[in-house]
Amino acid sequence: MHDLKKYIADLTNSIQKSLDSIDSLTACHTFHTQFLGKKGSIPALNDMLKECTIEIKRKLGPIIQKLRAETEIALNNKIHFWTIKEQDAAVEKNSFFDVTLEKNIVAKGSMHLLSLVTHELEEIFISMGFAVCKGPEVEKSFYNFEALNIPKDHPARDAHDTFWLDGYPDLLLRTHTSNAQIHTMQAQQPPLAIVSTGRVFRNEATDASHDFMFMQIEALLVDKQVSLAHLSYTIQTMLRNFFGNETLTIRMRPGYFPFVEPGLEVDASCPFCTTGCSMCKGTCWIELGGAGLVHPKVLQACSIADTIYNGFALGFGISRLALLKYNIPDVRLLYTPKIPFLSQFNTLNR
Ligand code: FA5
Numbered sequence: 056m057h058d059l060k061k062y063i064a065d066l067t068n069s070i071q072k073s074l075d076s077i078d079s080l081t082a083c084h085t086f087h088t089q090f091l092g093k094k095g096s097i098p099a100l101n102d103m104l105k106e107c108t109i110e111i112k113r114k115l116g117p118i119i120q121k122l123r124a125e126t127e128i129a130l131n132n133k134i135h136f137w138t139i140k141e142q143d144a145a146v147e148k149n150s151f152f153d154v155t156l157e158k159n160i161v162a163k164g165s166m167h168l169l170s171l172v173t174h175e176l177e178e179i180f181i182s183m184g185f186a187v188c189k190g191p192e193v194e195k196s197f198y199n200f201e202a203l204n205i206p207k208d209h210p211a212r213d214a215h216d217t218f219w220l221d222g223y224p225d226l227l228l229r230t231h232t233s234n235a236q237i238h239t240m241q242a243q244q245p246p247l248a249i250v251s252t253g254r255v256f257r258n259e260a261t262d263a264s265h266d267f268m269f270m271q272i273e274a275l276l277v278d279k280q281v282s283l284a285h286l287s288y289t290i291q292t293m294l295r296n297f298f299g300n301e302t303l304t305i306r307m308r309p310g311y312f313p314f315v316e317p318g319l320e321v322d323a324s325c326p327f328c329t330t331g332c333s334m335c336k337g338t339c340w341i342e343l344g345g346a347g348l349v350h351p352k353v354l355q356a357c358s359i360a361d362t363i364y365n366g367f368a369l370g371f372g373i374s375r376l377a378l379l380k381y382n383i384p385d386v387r388l389l390y391t392p393k394i395p396f397l398s399q400f401n402t403l404n405r
Contacts, residue, residue: 059103059115066096067122074129080137083130090126097123117358124241131189165401169270169389172377173252176272179296180250183289185274188249190235192256196225198234202356203314211313216258228256232273233314233370236349239275240357245364246278252373263333263385264341270373277349277359277366283317286346286367290321294343298380306340315347315368326379334384341379344371 073086090096100119104112146164177187190198205211215230235251251273261267274289287307294305310320322340331337346369351361374386381400383389388396 063100063118070126077133080141083134083137086130097126121241124238128188128238128242135189168377168400169373173373176297177250177252179293180274183292185248185250188235188239188251189253190232190238190251192229192254194227194229194234196227198237199227199229202237203233204350204352205313209313218256218258230257231255231370232271235273236275236368237357240359245359248276250274261387266386271370272373273370275366275368277364279364281366290346290369297376310345312345312347314350314353316350318345318347320345323379326382327384341375343375344369
């Protein structure tokens with residue numbers, strides 16, 4: 056036990072040193088192979104633990120699990136940082152232009168509208184003191200469902216038609232960004248405030264407002280005495296900043312999500328019609344997302360004392376926010392390779 060404990064402590068130090076020395080996306084991949092990959096040092100710890108007594112397993116199991124979760128989050132943050140840094144460097148490199156060329160010969164690329172909107176939303180949350188983190192797109196069922204109080208056979212799973220990975224019974228493409236809540240709370244004790252954006256996947260038919268792959272933004276705040284007033288203020292600040300001086304009407308109504316109690320649905324009035332259209336399915340309202348106070352069972356699943364702490368969470372569709380802000384009539388247009396359509400948004404690039 057003592058030997059393994061010391062080994063874990065040494066490994067934690069060397070993980071930290073390697074993390075600090077990451078200086079590129081390639082280094083991120085090397086780090087992943089060395090520590091988190093199939094033959095990496097962290098999965099190897101589980102093999103070592105298999106040989107130990109139940110008592111040692113009980114003591115060291117959670118420590119290994121925590122090390123893994125913290126390492127995954129730290130690596131995801133590095134990947135996020137280096138992706139942006141390397142993209143910026145590439146843009147800068149290509150921004151050289153030959154003054155002797157005619158103006159219209161130099162074709163300029165730009166960031167995709169969804170990336171712009173994502174950065175805009177992240178910046179709003181950063182200004183409110185939230186930290187940015189990323190959750191994995193290929194996920195274990197535990198993080199996508201069980202830890203979020205959605206056990207097997209729960210009817211709420213029907214709303215998340217899931218892409219499971221062939222040959223890996225426990226792996227899926229995440230159906231929402233709420234998995235980031237669990238990774239965060241396993242790695243960090245409160246107070247905490249994070250925002251997490253990214254792609255999510257659902258095996259469902261597409262229409263003007265639904266796609267099988269879309270983007271969400273998730274925010275989570277855990278502290279003492281958090282109330283619906285804090286949540287409502289955060290949603291209002293987010294939407295007010297995002298839409299500028301909003302002309303949209305926002306409504307909140309009770310909603311059910313197993314991982315929050317009470318739960319809310321947040322809708323915006325349809326900007327495309329006043330009497331009902333295909334976008335709002337005749338209701339004149341477009342659903343932006345869900346929110347609520349974190350369910351005590353979710354805090355317990357992450358070993359956070361629910362008698363001391365509580366929190367709020369929200370999850371919104373980024374694609375829907377983009378449609379509303381830029382009057383785009385069909386979500387599927389965002390993934391077309393139609394340059395004339397996409398380049399309309401070039402002027403928004405900073
Ligand atoms: C969720 O995914 C919850 N995880 C949100 C949440 C987070 C609730 C935290 C409470 C606390 P829902 O399935 O309703 O909830 O999806 C959230 C939003 O994603 C929707 O309101 C909508 O804006 C967007 N969305 C859902 N399905 C699609 C789709 N197929 N295509 C595009 N956007 C979608």
